[in-house]
Amino acid sequence: MISADRRQTSALRVLSPRTHARARLICFPHAGGAAGAYRGWSLDAPWDIEVCAVQYPGRGDRFDEPAATDIGSLLDDLVPALTSACTGGESVTTVLFGHSMGAAVAYEAARRLAVTGSPPAALVVSGQPAPERTRGGGTLHRATDRELLADLNRLGGTARDVMDNSALLGALLPAIRADYRLIETYRPLPSGPLDIPVTVLYADDDPEITADEAAAWSGVTTGACAVEVFTGGHFYLETRRAIVLPRVFRTVRAALPPTATAWPSTP
Structure with a gap:
């Protein structure tokens, strides 16, 4: 578990601490999203998995900070806290x-x-399509507010009470637009392949990804790559949560080292 003095370090938020956690799941929100989107996950997590989320600048408790408009600057902001979480001297996966x-x-x-x-x-x-299959080239980050809001409606991931609140939307739109610019101009950064297991999840009615684009993630790692499809649209994580969340937690536990000791009460 992350110690108390590190729980709100920079970009990392611990949403529901697990005293005896053996694994830590760090979640990265969608465009326009904030760390709080994963609070429900943290409450539903089993005893041995602590759910954290990164808080991008420009939203949540970092609302007064300028939002990143490219992935390089966003990584510069996030990675120090992530490095601390991965190398904090804890026996936590x-x-x-x-x-x-x-x-x-x-x-x-x-x-x-x-x-x-x-x-x-x-x-x-x-x-999300594999990096080498990223669609890119989008122009919604330069579109009118009305067109940007229409796309949010199309994807369906923004709460109705937010979409109906013009004042709140006006405050959130700069960060949303910055996120659209980031992903629409994203190209994979120079680096070699990963050497860790990669699990790819997507929905069969999601207009943002095809089966081929999901399968192409196998090229990003020399480790194992598993692909699983669910029914639903782009935000199937919520509509199919009862099925998706246990699948994610099983993947986290599968990453535990073979020497990890399970308690008899492991659910």
């Missing part, structure tokens, strides 16, 4: 998870951590 834009950020963060000698034990990506 760390796994990264990211959905949509968060999948690309988690992947690039895993690569940078690997270069510095502190890679995560595994990576789970969701709802």
Whole structure:
């Protein structure tokens, strides 16, 4: 478990501490999302998995900071806290998870951590094409507010009470636009392949990813790569949560070292 004096270090948020955690799942939000999106995950996590999330600048309790508009500067902001979590002298296995834009950020963060000698034990990506198959070239980050909001409606990941609150939307749109720019201009950063297991999750009715784009993630690692498809749209994580969340937690536990000792009460 992350010690109390590190729970709010920089970008990393511990959403529901687990005193006896053997593994840590660090989650990366989608475009426009914040760390709090994973609070429900943290409450549903089993006793031995502590769920954390990164808080991107420009949202949540970092609302007064400028949002990153490219993945390099975002990594510069996030990686120090991630490195601390991976090398804090604790016998805790760390796994990264990211959905949509968060999948690309988690992947690039895993690569940078690997270069510095502190890679995560595994990576789970969701709802995002493999880096070499990234669609890019989008122009919504330069579109009108109305067009940007129409795309948020299309994907369906923003709460109705937020979409109906014009004042709140006006405050959030700069960060959302910055995220769209980041993912629409994203290209894989120079680096070698990972050497960790990668799990790819996606939904069969998601317009943002195809089966081929999901399968192409196998090229990012020399380790094992598993691909699993669910029913639903881009935000199947919520509509199929009862099935998806246990799948993610099984992946986290699979990353534990063989010498990890399970308690008799392991659920």
